[in-house]
Amino acid sequence: MSPAIRIAGVTKRFRSLQALAGVDLDIAQGEFFGLLGPNGAGKTTLISSLAGLARPDSGTLEVMGHDVVRDYRAARMALGVVPQELVFDPFFTVREMLVLQSGYFGLKKNDAWIDEILHHLDLTSKANANMRMLSGGMKRRALVA
Ligand SMILES: Nc1ncnc2c1ncn2[C@@H]1O[C@H](COP(=O)(O)OP(=O)(O)O)[C@@H](O)[C@H]1O
Numbered sequence: 001m002s003p004a005i006r007i008a009g010v011t012k013r014f015r016s017l018q019a020l021a022g023v024d025l026d027i028a029q030g031e032f033f034g035l036l037g038p039n040g041a042g043k044t045t046l047i048s049s050l051a052g053l054a055r056p057d058s059g060t061l062e063v064m065g066h067d068v069v070r071d072y073r074a075a076r077m078a079l080g081v082v083p084q085e086l087v088f089d090p091f092f093t094v095r096e097m098l099v100l101q102s103g104y105f106g107l108k109k110n111d112a113w114i115d116e117i118l119h120h121l122d123l124t125s126k127a128n129a130n131m132r133m134l135s136g137g138m139k140r141r142a143l144v145a
């Protein structure tokens, strides 16, 4: 079984600033992993590299065995990112937002799956509420969904 995340020898430099200096890290499937570090340690740079939002200078990153550069479609299909800031479209309900987001992944007619996710994130009662009406924690759970 491939690790969920495999990071090997990743470096990234912003001009004279070495943001990542050879990061090696494996995270197993099913593992909960907290990446901790002071401000500016390079956490966001590393996560952005995993999500394909930044390109490392060297090294490799894999999500469920898929290289995030060479096999980016499969890697992104297997990865969800909840950004630091709460970003959402204020015109949609929770369910509409999930239908729309599913579309970005090429998923259609997945109402049963959306119901299941809403249930597991304890958002069933908010399915038809506008995103604006959710509490901060509920918004974060909707973004996880
Ligand atoms: N786009 C960028 N251009 C220049 N420097 C950057 C950029 N992104 C991040 N940095 C720098 O890289 C270092 C790591 O930043 P970051 O990965 O955001 O840290 P963290 O998320 O751990 O707080 C910081 O010194 C930051 O200023």
Ligand SMILES: [Mg+2]
Binding pocket: 043, 044, 045
């Ligand atoms: Mg950060």
